[in-house]
Amino acid sequence: MPSRITGVLAPVVTPFRADLAPDPERFARHCRWLTDNGVGLAVFGTNSEANSLGVDERITLLDSLVAAGVDPARMMPGTGTCALADTVKLTAHAVKAGCAGVLMLPPFYYKGVTDDGLFRSYAEVIERVGDARLRVYLYHIPPVSQVPISLALIERLLRAYPQAIAGVKDSSGDWNNTKAMLDAFAAQGFDVFAGSETFLLANLRHGGKGCISATANVNPAAIHALCEHWRDADADTRQQRLDAVRATFQKRPMIAAMKAAIAHWGGDAAWKTVRPPLVDLADDASAALVGELEAIGFAMPGLAATSVAGHA
Amino acid sequence: MPSRITGVLAPVVTPFRADLAPDPERFARHCRWLTDNGVGLAVFGTNSEANSLGVDERITLLDSLVAAGVDPARMMPGTGTCALADTVKLTAHAVKAGCAGVLMLPPFYYKGVTDDGLFRSYAEVIERVGDARLRVYLYHIPPVSQVPISLALIERLLRAYPQAIAGVKDSSGDWNNTKAMLDAFAAQGFDVFAGSETFLLANLRHGGKGCISATANVNPAAIHALCEHWRDADADTRQQRLDAVRATFQKRPMIAAMKAAIAHWGGDAAWKTVRPPLVDLADDASAALVGELEAIGFAMPGLAATSVAGHA
Numbered sequence: 001m002p003s004r005i006t007g008v009l010a011p012v013v014t015p016f017r018a019d020l021a022p023d024p025e026r027f028a029r030h031c032r033w034l035t036d037n038g039v040g041l042a043v044f045g046t047n048s049e050a051n052s053l054g055v056d057e058r059i060t061l062l063d064s065l066v067a068a069g070v071d072p073a074r075m076m077p078g079t080g081t082c083a084l085a086d087t088v089k090l091t092a093h094a095v096k097a098g099c100a101g102v103l104m105l106p107p108f109y110y111k112g113v114t115d116d117g118l119f120r121s122y123a124e125v126i127e128r129v130g131d132a133r134l135r136v137y138l139y140h141i142p143p144v145s146q147v148p149i150s151l152a153l154i155e156r157l158l159r160a161y162p163q164a165i166a167g168v169k170d171s172s173g174d175w176n177n178t179k180a181m182l183d184a185f186a187a188q189g190f191d192v193f194a195g196s197e198t199f200l201l202a203n204l205r206h207g208g209k210g211c212i213s214a215t216a217n218v219n220p221a222a223i224h225a226l227c228e229h230w231r232d233a234d235a236d237t238r239q240q241r242l243d244a245v246r247a248t249f250q251k252r253p254m255i256a257a258m259k260a261a262i263a264h265w266g267g268d269a270a271w272k273t274v275r276p277p278l279v280d281l282a283d284d285a286s287a288a289l290v291g292e293l294e295a296i297g298f299a300m301p302g303l304a305a306t307s308v309a310g311h312a
Numbered sequence: 313m314p315s316r317i318t319g320v321l322a323p324v325v326t327p328f329r330a331d332l333a334p335d336p337e338r339f340a341r342h343c344r345w346l347t348d349n350g351v352g353l354a355v356f357g358t359n360s361e362a363n364s365l366g367v368d369e370r371i372t373l374l375d376s377l378v379a380a381g382v383d384p385a386r387m388m389p390g391t392g393t394c395a396l397a398d399t400v401k402l403t404a405h406a407v408k409a410g411c412a413g414v415l416m417l418p419p420f421y422y423k424g425v426t427d428d429g430l431f432r433s434y435a436e437v438i439e440r441v442g443d444a445r446l447r448v449y450l451y452h453i454p455p456v457s458q459v460p461i462s463l464a465l466i467e468r469l470l471r472a473y474p475q476a477i478a479g480v481k482d483s484s485g486d487w488n489n490t491k492a493m494l495d496a497f498a499a500q501g502f503d504v505f506a507g508s509e510t511f512l513l514a515n516l517r518h519g520g521k522g523c524i525s526a527t528a529n530v531n532p533a534a535i536h537a538l539c540e541h542w543r544d545a546d547a548d549t550r551q552q553r554l555d556a557v558r559a560t561f562q563k564r565p566m567i568a569a570m571k572a573a574i575a576h577w578g579g580d581a582a583w584k585t586v587r588p589p590l591v592d593l594a595d596d597a598s599a600a601l602v603g604e605l606e607a608i609g610f611a612m613p614g615l616a617a618t619s620v621a622g623h624a
Contacts, residue, residue, distance in 0.1 A: 054395045055395075084588065106589065110589055
């Protein structure tokens with residue numbers, strides 16, 4: 001088996017055309033800029049607006065990335081939906097495409113479901129995909145999904161599927177929870193990714209494998225650098241600089257703000273478009289964001305070269 | 313245009329085979345029993361486990377119902393998903409099939425979205441479906457979707473799409489909210505359905521059009537009878553009897569409990585199966601449910617005749 005994917009991954013933002021159709025060319029270009037900056041591709045994550053994409057749209061987009069030469073070994077697509085059939089379809093497709101793993105939300109429509117029901121959900125997907133190459137990263141993001149993944153559930157899944165259950169993305173925003181996952185399962189080869197770079201250094205210091213963070217879309221090189229140099233003397237200073245950039249984005253609606261930044265530094269206004277139910281960042285809000293980011297020395301080097309202004 | 317659908321509708325429970333595939337024959341039979349008892353078909357609702365069904369599964373199931381001779385003019389399928397593309401696909405399919413209307417959840421993955429974003433979501437679906445026959449019933453179910461539909465949003469949608477926006481199902485469980493919707497919009501032809509028969513009498517007395525209720529799957533004739541006789545002297549007594557039946561189901565996980573009752577009174581154990589993330593009602597819990605229901609004189613007359621025990 002190839003070694004597991006580790007380090008920093010971006011839930012890659014998904015570009016849309018004016019008619020709200022996904023834009024595969026801009027998508028591939030952004031993916032290439034991210035991998036050139038050391039960052040892996042958690043395409044179809046929360047910050048990718050993946051839950052606003054149809055099943056067929058996700059399949060077509062993933063195929064288009066692979067066809068454009070983006071390496072599937074650097075990809076961890078999100079494949080968890082509310083519906084068993086759709087999750088199986090997306091997961092099987094990702095495995096066949098050669099992706100390093102999949103980031104799998106629990107079914108998130110019904111609330112207050114039991115661990116028995118969630119165990120059965122993940123088990124059915126793993127059994128139906130039935131492929132030894134499958135590596136599942138559980139996606140714990142209770143503020144959005146409202147369906148948490150408990151330590152007891154992880155333990156049960158690891159016991160039943162020690163090969164397939166590869167790790168977790170913890171987007172609880174609660175370091176104590178991440179720490180509890182590390183303490184309980186890291187030693188047995190369960191790879192814990194922090195849900196943002198805020199906890200990247202702490203996670204690496206306690207045996208975690210990296211982070212999967214929205215901001216890696218816009219600040220990839222610096223986040224990757226901390227991941228490479230976390231044992232160095234300046235690690236805490238690096239962490240503080242990352243935190244300042246993240247705080248500036250996080251004051252705004254995150255996805256629209258990241259797209260506005262990519263539009264600005266890439267010189268490509270088409271990037272600003274988000275899909276409903278989200279709304280684009282207004283022009284004055286974009287200008288304020290850019291101003292604040294410039295004030296702390298932020299830039300996105302090399303991005304403009306990858307964009308094709310005028311491409312519609 | 314044909315007149316609007318009114319009265320009592322059931323979010324029809326979806327039968328599954330042992331391998332968790334939907335069972336179109338049992339589904340059509342249950343739909344026929346419901347319409348024979350005066351109840352319309354809000355197929356693919358929350359209590360249908362529709363959010364655990366894939367897009368293709370929903371399309372195939374709806375086609376199978378129509379092919380089995382179930383009247384689409386009695387149907388209001390749920391078509392709202394997280395994803396614009398999937399919602400458009402399901403909605404267009406329902407309209408083409410001749411359904412009376414569609415019950416449309418807002419996109420429910422992203423939380424804390426704005427009314428602007430939700431307006432744009434519904435507007436895009438209506439525009440893309442682009443069919444004058446489309447009748448949208450907004451689905452307000454904040455305890456599950458976590459994405460409420462505000463009065464201000466309804467007002468804005470009604471102004472922009474007075475033909476397409478036909479009404480609402482209010483599953484907030486808050487009569488004050490239902491009353492506010494009635495007061496604000498009923499006079500302009502906006503049809504308010506209560507989210508359960510608990511508020512059926514109150515809703516009809518204030519200008520509402522009926523209810524769309526889980527329990528209509530198991531107690532259709534009695535709920536329909538209140539809807540027909542709500543001006544009669546015994547209406548409050550009828551309402552109390554309905555409430556007692558509902559309370560007995562509501563003490564349990566509702567969907568599994570209704571399926572257990574259908575399995576029992578239909579003499580067809582296969583009905584007990586739910587899809588993950590839900591779990592079947594245990595045998596002892598089913599027996600307790602049946603005992604409590606029998607104690608209050610509940611039965612499901614005619615159901616056994618429609619079932620084919622031994623059908624797998």
